[in-house]
Amino acid sequence: MNDIFYKLTVSHFLILAAVVFAIGTVGVLMRRNALIVMMSIELMLNAANLTVLAFARYHGGAAGLEGHALAFIVIAVAAAEAAVGLAIVVALFRTRHHADIDRLTLLKH
C-alpha cells in the first residue's frame, strides 16, 4: 500500500492527467462564460500533454523524444487556438454585449 505513495509509476501521472482532463470537461459543460470555457479547454489540452510526456518518459529513447516534439506542437496549436478563440470572444462582446454561451443560439437549429 505504501508503494502507491512512495514509488512513482507512470500510472500516477496518467491518473493525474485523467483527473485534470475530467475537471476540464466539467468546466466546458457546466460553465456559461465563454472565457472560462476556453480556460477549461486549455486545461484539457494540458492534461493531454501530460499524458504524452508521461508515455514519452515511460518509453524513453528516440521515440520518447518524438513525444516531446508532439507535446511542443500541441502547445503551439493551443496558443493559436487561444488567439483565435479570444478574438471570437471579443467580437461576440462587441456585437452581443455578453459572452454567455447559453444565449448564443444563432446556429442552434
Add this chain to the structure above:
Amino acid sequence: MRETVGAADRAAGRAEPGHGEAKPSEGFENGRGAAFLFWLLALTTVGGSLFVITRRNLIAAVMGMVGTFFALAALYAMLYAHFLAVIQVLVYAGAIMVLFVFVVMILNRPEDEPWALQGLLGKALAGLAILYLLVRISGVLWSVKDLPHAVVAGPRPHGDAPIAAGVLEVPGQRPPRDDDWGSTRSVGKALFREYLFPFEAVSLVLLVAVVGGIALSRPQHREDPDEAAASQDNGPGAKA
C-alpha cells in the same frame, strides 16, 4: 553526421542493460522527496483546476490557471521534459494567460453567472456517475504499471540532466551525466529532423491564427446583413 544517431539512440541502447539488471518486480526506487513532490504538485494541479472552473471572478480564475500551469511545468520537469517545462511556463503562464487577462480587462464585465445545478438529485446522480467513471478509468490506467519499464521517477534509464538533482536521485548512486534525454538539445534534434514538417506546418498554423485573430477582432460595419440579423435578439434596443 556521426551525431545524427544522437543522444537519444545512445540512450535507447544503454537503456536495455539497465533494465535487464534491475528486477522488474521491485522496480526502481525513487526517493521519498520525489514522491512528496509529486503529491504536492498533483494536489496543486487538481486544486488549481477546480479553482479555475468554480470561480465567478474571471481574474481569480486566470490566476488559478497560472498556478496550475506552474505545477504542470514542474511535473513535466519530473518527467525529464525540461525543455517543455520551460516552454510551458513561457508560452502558457506567460503568453496565453496574459492574453486572457487582456481580454478580461478589456471586456471588464462582472460575472453574474451562478455556479449551481438545479436540484439535489441531479447533483447526487452526477457525482455518482463521475465517481464511477473515475474509478473505472483509474483501474484501467493503474493496470499499466504491470508492464515492464513502468517506474517513472527513478534513476533514469535514459540519461540524466542535473535539474532537480537531489530530489529525483537515489543517494549514493551516480547517474550518467553524458546524456541529455529531454533537454533542449535532444528535443531540438527530434524537432528539426524527424518532426521538421510538422514544425514548419505549425508555423503556418500560427500565421493563419494571427490573420484570423486580426480579421475577427476588427471592428465591423453595421451594413453587414449577417450582423443586422445577429443583433435582433439583443433585446428591445436592437432594430427589429
